[in-house]
Amino acid sequence: MKFSERVRALQSSPVRRLLPYAEEARAKGKKIYPLNIGQPDIVTPPSFLEAIRGFSQDVIAYATSQGNNDLRDAMSGYYKNFNIPFEREDIIVTNGGSEALMFAFMAMCDPGDEVLIPEPFYANYNAFAGSVNVKVRPITTKAEEGFHLPPREEIEALVTPKTRGVLVANPGNPTGTIYTRDEMDMLASLALKHDLFIVADEVYREFVYDGLQYTSFGHLPEIADRVIIVDSVSKRYSACGARIGCIACRNRDFMAQVLKLAQGRLCVPTLEQVGATALYSTPKSYLEEVNKEYQSRRNTLYKALKEMPGVVCAEPKGAFYVMVKLPVDDAEKFIIWMLQNFDVNGETMMASAGEGFYATPGLGKQEFRLAYVLNNEDLLKAMNILKVGLEAYPGRVEAAVAR
Amino acid sequence: MKFSERVRALQSSPVRRLLPYAEEARAKGKKIYPLNIGQPDIVTPPSFLEAIRGFSQDVIAYATSQGNNDLRDAMSGYYKNFNIPFEREDIIVTNGGSEALMFAFMAMCDPGDEVLIPEPFYANYNAFAGSVNVKVRPITTKAEEGFHLPPREEIEALVTPKTRGVLVANPGNPTGTIYTRDEMDMLASLALKHDLFIVADEVYREFVYDGLQYTSFGHLPEIADRVIIVDSVSKRYSACGARIGCIACRNRDFMAQVLKLAQGRLCVPTLEQVGATALYSTPKSYLEEVNKEYQSRRNTLYKALKEMPGVVCAEPKGAFYVMVKLPVDDAEKFIIWMLQNFDVNGETMMASAGEGFYATPGLGKQEFRLAYVLNNEDLLKAMNILKVGLEAYPGRVEAAVAR
Numbered sequence: 084m085k086f087s088e089r090v091r092a093l094q095s096s097p098v099r100r101l102l103p104y105a106e107e108a109r110a111k112g113k114k115i116y117p118l119n120i121g122q123p124d125i126v127t128p129p130s131f132l133e134a135i136r137g138f139s140q141d142v143i144a145y146a147t148s149q150g151n152n153d154l155r156d157a158m159s160g161y162y163k164n165f166n167i168p169f170e171r172e173d174i175i176v177t178n179g180g181s182e183a184l185m186f187a188f189m190a191m192c193d194p195g196d197e198v199l200i201p202e203p204f205y206a207n208y209n210a211f212a213g214s215v216n217v218k219v220r221p222i223t224t225k226a227e228e229g230f231h232l233p234p235r236e237e238i239e240a241l242v243t244p245k246t247r248g249v250l251v252a253n254p255g256n257p258t259g260t261i262y263t264r265d266e267m268d269m270l271a272s273l274a275l276k277h278d279l280f281i282v283a284d285e286v287y288r289e290f291v292y293d294g295l296q297y298t299s300f301g302h303l304p305e306i307a308d309r310v311i312i313v314d315s316v317s318k319r320y321s322a323c324g325a326r327i328g329c330i331a332c333r334n335r336d337f338m339a340q341v342l343k344l345a346q347g348r349l350c351v352p353t354l355e356q357v358g359a360t361a362l363y364s365t366p367k368s369y370l371e372e373v374n375k376e377y378q379s380r381r382n383t384l385y386k387a388l389k390e391m392p393g394v395v396c397a398e399p400k401g402a403f404y405v406m407v408k409l410p411v412d413d414a415e416k417f418i419i420w421m422l423q424n425f426d427v428n429g430e431t432m433m434a435s436a437g438e439g440f441y442a443t444p445g446l447g448k449q450e451f452r453l454a455y456v457l458n459n460e461d462l463l464k465a466m467n468i469l470k471v472g473l474e475a476y477p478g479r480v481e482a483a484v485a486r
Numbered sequence: 487m488k489f490s491e492r493v494r495a496l497q498s499s500p501v502r503r504l505l506p507y508a509e510e511a512r513a514k515g516k517k518i519y520p521l522n523i524g525q526p527d528i529v530t531p532p533s534f535l536e537a538i539r540g541f542s543q544d545v546i547a548y549a550t551s552q553g554n555n556d557l558r559d560a561m562s563g564y565y566k567n568f569n570i571p572f573e574r575e576d577i578i579v580t581n582g583g584s585e586a587l588m589f590a591f592m593a594m595c596d597p598g599d600e601v602l603i604p605e606p607f608y609a610n611y612n613a614f615a616g617s618v619n620v621k622v623r624p625i626t627t628k629a630e631e632g633f634h635l636p637p638r639e640e641i642e643a644l645v646t647p648k649t650r651g652v653l654v655a656n657p658g659n660p661t662g663t664i665y666t667r668d669e670m671d672m673l674a675s676l677a678l679k680h681d682l683f684i685v686a687d688e689v690y691r692e693f694v695y696d697g698l699q700y701t702s703f704g705h706l707p708e709i710a711d712r713v714i715i716v717d718s719v720s721k722r723y724s725a726c727g728a729r730i731g732c733i734a735c736r737n738r739d740f741m742a743q744v745l746k747l748a749q750g751r752l753c754v755p756t757l758e759q760v761g762a763t764a765l766y767s768t769p770k771s772y773l774e775e776v777n778k779e780y781q782s783r784r785n786t787l788y789k790a791l792k793e794m795p796g797v798v799c800a801e802p803k804g805a806f807y808v809m810v811k812l813p814v815d816d817a818e819k820f821i822i823w824m825l826q827n828f829d830v831n832g833e834t835m836m837a838s839a840g841e842g843f844y845a846t847p848g849l850g851k852q853e854f855r856l857a858y859v860l861n862n863e864d865l866l867k868a869m870n871i872l873k874v875g876l877e878a879y880p881g882r883v884e885a886a887v888a889r
Contacts, residue, residue, distance in 0.1 A: 210747070323752075349582065
């Protein structure tokens with residue numbers, strides 16, 4: 084039997100494919116600081132489990148394909164608080180941000196159509212695009228420039244008759260970059276000129292540091308009919324395992340297309356929707372405290388990285404990741420070596436290899452992504468392990484090579 | 487902005503698209519017997535909610551992409567009890583049977599590749615196939631023949647160089663048909679000859695009546711490496727809203743492809759997996775009682791239908807649906823008329839229009855699907871309403887026209 088080319092061409096997840104090495108190391112008794120995956124250690128608001136425990140219907144029945152109205156109303160209220168004018172009808176609940184992205188790709192693009200994405204980007208964008216034959220055209224951004232966008236002409240040169248949209252994560256994963264209002268206006272103007280959608284992955288909307296002004300793509304009225312927001316409770320409320328997200332757009336014709344996809348898979352789990360509805364009543368102070376905690380972790384991590392010889396990285400301004408250029412021959416080899424051959428008093432650390440976050444072949448080979456999802460004390464230990472590991476690694480090179 | 491052709495071409499769900507008419511009727515105070523959707527009224531085993539209520543971790547974290555090992559082991563145990571030799575490694579947990587079908591289509595087929603499916607079939611197969619550009623080639627079956635398969639030559643004539651597999655639901659939805667061992671051997675022989683996968687949607691495996699012998703495609707060792715089982719707890723344990731299913735296959739290379747898709751969407755909800763694991767410990771007596779109840783409902787429904795002049799249907803032998811040919815001009819018009827213009831003492835009934843279950847244009851226009859998911863008393867009331875409605879309907883024709 085033949086397997087499909089589209090799936091054979093998919094890389095396995097750079098975040099998850101090194102897990103067997105970690106399991107092996109753990110089996111040998113090593114302790115690992117897992118900075119590879121965006122799984123926060125922050126406690127989920129207890130209202131999630133409380134609401135689910137209170138669920139008392141005898142039959143665990145299908146929900147509506149759009150999602151529970153209670154949840155959609157809660158989401159609508161959340162957006163309005165953020166000055167994003169989404170009504171219930173503008174929102175379809177999805178299985179995490181993942182399904183929202185799949186729906187967006189399928190509803191915008193036929194096979195062979197193209198989407199522009201600033202790279203490095205969340206690696207699973209490749210999986211979503213590839214599995215439905217959407218072509219990713221990367222807009223390359225650089226650590227040295229804080230991963231901000233290149234000039235307009237450079238982006239415009241990538242637009243072809245097959246381009247259907249631009250997908251941007253803001254705040255960025257894996258970069259931690261927050262786009263300026265000027266960058267957003269530039270993208271909006273390009274979208275209007277070339278009749279493109281803007282898919283805005285804003286799952287880290289609350290994770291913005293240093294008092295920086297944050298603009299959502301939902302704030303730009305001139306492109307309201309072409310902005311598709313992809314969202315999730317996973318990071319906001321540290322509820323990654325709930326798998327509740329949404330796709331939201333004020334273009335009702337577009338949402339009618341998405342609804343057909345939502346009807347196909349029937350619905351999102353009934354109980355998780357009950358829990359997620361409760362999450363949206365979490366007091367603002369929770370998010371503020373979480374923000375403060377991550378900002379402090381960011382400071383810890385960035386300070387430690389800056390002190391390591393040969394390491395290059397931009398200070399992340401949002402989300403909870405940092406892309407780091409290392410003085411090594413190959414970042415993936417280095418990660419595996421750290422798991423297999425290295426420890427400090429029985430402890431080591433883990434990251435995600437950088438190449439999987441780029442679409443352009445060859446880029447990211449010296450980079451890895453760190454997720455600062457551990458407390459400051461553990462982060463300091465992990466950074467010390469990294470520092471000593473970099474010194475001891477046989478594949479060390481003089482300094483991170485400029486691309 | 488353009489919407490994609492693939493999604494624009496999707497029909498809205500025939501099971502769900504008439505819901506607005508039902509809502510309108512309910513708003514006017516009508517009571518509706520909902521035989522349109524396979525949402526059983528059977529109580530979900532309480533172990534599901536109990537297990538979830540007992541979940542006490544502080545962080546609702548991601549699960550592994552394959553699914554929890556506890557759940558995969560429970561599923562493996564279930565299959566082995568059924569003499570289907572699936573190990574944990576042969577199973578990936580999915581968001582209901584729906585996602586399992588999507589994964590199967592994507593991993594087997596590139597755009598333009600074809601899958602043979604006996605029609606009438608579960609309408610969402612069209613949505614799954616269409617959204618990833620897989621072409622459905624229908625194998626037409628007929629009510630008069632109990633929706634059994636046509637001769638081998640007729641099926642073989644549909645195979646082209648682009649055919650990648652055959653998708654069969656057994657027991658059938660919407661037909662209630664159970665394939666004979668001869669039919670299954672014929673499909674197995676075709677699959678071997680033409681190097682095809684067999685995707686077996688067996689979510690109604692326990693819903694087989696009249697003491698009929700049931701064979702799973704997992705029971706045929708000669709095609710073990712090309713059988714992909716699609717499964718779900720939805721119907722088996724009346725837990726449709728849990729959205730837990732699986733894709734299972736003994737071809738490890740194939741499962742490695744599916745794993746890439748599973749990694750892309752990260753995981754299935756953590757809590758639902760805890761609940762579903764408990765479901766697999768449900769005593770066999772639960773399934774036996776459910777089977778008895780549905781068999782009794784089937785008897786009630788079939789007897790009433792046979793007594794209606796001009797109505798044609800085959801006695802369903804499994805699942806909980808029946809496809810009914812009606813003496814009407816257009817079954818969808820009839821359903822809408824029943825909701826808008828008809829009632830017996832303030833009560834009416836609802837079905838799903840037949841056309842959406844066929845891929846061949848024009849077929850199914852006089853048919854609708856009934857789901858016998860209500861108790862016998864309610865079914866009798868619904869059948870009386872149908873009988874009187876058919877007599878009163880202005881678009882009544884002499885008898886169901888043979889196709």
